[in-house]
Amino acid sequence: MKKSVILGTVTIAGLAASAAAAATLDDVKARGTLNCGVTTGLVGFAAPDANGEWDGFDVGVCRAVAAAVLGDPTAVEFVPTTGKTRFTALASGEIDMLARNTTWTFSRDVDLKFEFVGINYYDGQGFMVPKELGVSSAKELDGATVCIQTGTTTELNLADFFRSNNISYEPVPIETNAEAQPLYLEGACDVYTTDASGLAATRAAFENPGDHVVLPEIISKEPLGPLVRHGDNEWGDIVRWTLNALIAAEELGITSANLEELAAGSDNPEINRLLGTEGNLGEMLGLEADWAMKALMAGGNYGELFEKNIGENTPIGLSRGLNAQWTDGGLLYSPPFR
Amino acid sequence: MTTMSDPPSESFRPSQLLNDTRYRSYTFQFIALLCLIGLMAFLGINLVRNLAAAGLNISFEFLGEPAGYDINQRLLEYDSQSSHWRASVVGALNTLLVAFVGCILATIIGVVVGVLRLSKNWLISKIMSVYVEIFRNVPVLVWILIVMAVFVAVLPQPRDFRGDSPEASMFLDLFAFTGRGFYFPQPYFTVEWATGSTGWLIIIALLVGALFGTRAMLARATRIQEATGVRPNTLWINLAIWFVPLILACVIMGLAWDIPELRGFNFQGGIFARNSFIALTLALSIYTAAFIAENVRAGILAVSKGQTEAAASLGLRPNRIMNLVILPQALRVIIPPLISQYLNLTKNSSLAIAVGYMDLTGTLGGITLNQTGRAIECVLLLMLFYLTFSLAISAIMNVYNNAVKLKER
């Protein structure tokens, strides 16, 4: 802070007007921390706990990247962003990567010039209604008042869904999840809509989660994933392959429990390459040889992160579904480490 | 140093640029201009460099693309296939609607409170002081959120009207006050040729006609009074001018009322004032009214006591004193700050975003900005709208101020 204050004063005075756009990796290394954009608070994905420590599924990805790059999973500065601020924060360099359940869409990738490095959660937009309404399908929602969390693809999907089914609705746009919650609970809205994972996380925070049901319709594809700025491919590769390392590790059976053991060397050459005992994958990325090992040490593999933060044994209680490994019938499929 | 317009005298020395008052102002202006150009260049170059680095550009083409989202309160025809530009216009109209209703409400409350605060009734004037102090000294955002909380938490929701023994019921079976907003009966015309806007245009025409009619009647009464000294009674004939054609028209066009009724998830039919609209308008107007009340009080106190006494000694009755002597003088003091309060209210209406009211900040500065990611363009347009509005009102106010300025001879 203090440096930036002084730096700020100096720049305003116009004395230090020159600063070259350096590669993100060098910036992060020089700074010693990774600036990672997350939500302002969605339990299970990214939320500060009682001590102000950030915790969650998206947070796990940030920590893995920080561990891979800096060797320290706690060297992350979490920047809470809203739907409105996240893209500017990333485009302007305030954050190095955005892990804020952001949907990968054509226009964000192409028009807004961002690079989605992969998908860490396959999601879709759903509806939550109080049980007492007796609604069993989204098509019965004619005339309902719908609370929408804005700044996402949500309002567009919703408009499309209601238009194509030719039913009317009353949209109530709300900026954050926290503000939408009381509106929905007190009955000012009949329906709350956002990504199905977000609905589950929101419902988990209710006093009586059992009084609310998530309708079966999923009206959109929402592939959520971390993203970086266009143009810095080296940095994009690091984030992409860190995410892939988490996914591949689960497929290969590397967990935080057997990590140390496998790091000593194993008979599976792909594990060896991944953990840096064979080949020079780390060097190619511009990182240490054991980058992936550090990333895995931060919070375990993809499956462990999932179970710990949003899995069936947590209050959020999401099943793996589409997010299972391809070997288990899901969509998670990491390219080979070769 | 080339900006001097005076030809330098023969004995010009460079130090004169700093020490000679004739030249110093040029030096300063030159430096200021340099700084300004430097700052602009600094910001501009950074912008170009940053945009180039991110591969972006400045373009307003997104305004023509379909917006894709729905807006709940729209004064214009709009659906999710309309363009972002149209969404912005709908938002701007919503802003103006809140500002308009809010200003009227704030003026009424403010004038009443301001006058009552000067009342001889101790209790009333104390209550009004408490009102003014409490509302002036707490942020308007807090008031907006509190009024919204009343809607969300206190008023019955439509689900409370449902069932065999509902917890809430409609007022007189005509009005429904729910947490989602207020539903009022809506008049409409049943005769075929008068449905739609035709009927309303006729009603408006009748009202305008009545206005001119009464004005003519009053002018005639004044003429007679000046000629004969006796003022004819115009009350009944004026009432007739206002109401007889109106009632006739309503009967001919078959006036009927569309009464709100609980159907499905919500009340249907009637006029619907959304909770966000009411919360915003109400909070803004009670907040602004506290300031207006102070202006009104100051304006009335600014009229010296001698004016009242002089009027009283002429034998005028108290309400004639108020109308003929005090108000005309007080208004001169009240109007300029009143206009600036109106401007404040309009600018504060941008807090609509806190309660999900779709004003310009909610459409152009909210969802459109989110969806297109065109932050610079959207914020620029947003500022331009408010700036144009403010400057226009200021210009009108200047004209007014010049008109009412005391003509000193």
Next chain:
Amino acid sequence: MSDTHAQSVAFVRDTMLPEQEPPATERGVIKWLRENLFPDWINAILTLVAIYFLYKIVSGAWPWFLNGIWSTDSLAECREILQGTTGACFSVLTERWNQLLFGFQYPNEEYWRPTLAFILLFVAAAPLLFAMYVPRKVLIFTALYPFIAFWLIWGGTIIVPIVALVGFIAAYVAFKQFERNSFAAGLGAGVLAAAVVWYVGGFLSSAMSGVLALPEVPSRDMGGFMLNFILGTVCVSLSLPIGILLALGRQSSMPIIKWICVVFIEFIRGVPLITLLFVANVVLAYFLPPGTNFDLILRVIIMITMFSSAYIAEVIRGGLAALPRGQYEAADSLGLDYPQAMRLIIMPQALKISIPGIVNVAVGLFKDTTLVSVISMFDLVGMIRGPILASTEWNGVYWELWGFAILMFFPVCYGISKYSQWLERQLATDHR
């Protein structure tokens, strides 16, 4: 002659009758009631209506307040204890007290630092606010206060605020040295000296980052009412000098300078603060050199300062315009140059006239700091709307929390405006 006259006078009172009590309706409480509450029918009705409403409010709020519960961990527990009777659940305030005041990220063990800075604020403000009662020596502390407060709240090494302070001192010394030549030369020298000191000091502070270091707190961890207070005090104190400069610039006879000031002031006053905060939040980053990492709080401070300085400039311009022309002419005839005339003659009077206006702007600004909650900063309002109302335990606790917000803002704003009225009376030295 005299005796006839004596006979015609039947009775001459030579002692006064004892004063009689006024009739019962014309004295004491009854008279007061008659005059102030029931002077005529309309007022009597108004009074009765007012009493009825007061009774309604008090009878509704009193049990709610009295039955308040202060020591549970969630709203559900409150409801359990209340068993359906009306009663407030004030435990949200006790349980979230620290979050409401400091936000949810400020380290718990460091709470003493902002608290101390807050207490010291009063010591520092005293000589400014009550100049006639407090020894002038305390002013030295006032001058030091910004640096102490910065060090306390943000932490880090003490070298940074010291370097900043030394920069200002160097600027002042250089200014005094060159002021004799001309005001402008002094100003230039001051700026130069400060820049040199800060530049050198930048290296020094990064080299000695461990000296007397408090644990550093990044500014995005600031929150709660503390954030409102920081924004309010910092922005008001920064915008006052800028506002004075803008006002002078607008009054200036130099067209370019005047034109710059007019455009700036009118632009800022024409747009709502929220759009300026959007600029700070989503646009400003594009206008800064790539790689500069301003944090949000600093960008917001810049924007709010610009906003309030435009308003203060207008208030001071009013003060300048209200000064009689003779004051300017008198200053000229004494041979004072522009800076001298402004500093010694014009400004002291103009500022005195402007005090109520400046205070109004300051109060308005302090209230407007709540708007930062709209751009996802967690000030007091942001804390209430976000983390607290959305938490499982306190879902639905509206009145206690909003009442608390009113209770925090009202005394501060009301106190400041009462103070300005008092000061106005103190400074009213004319027309007596």
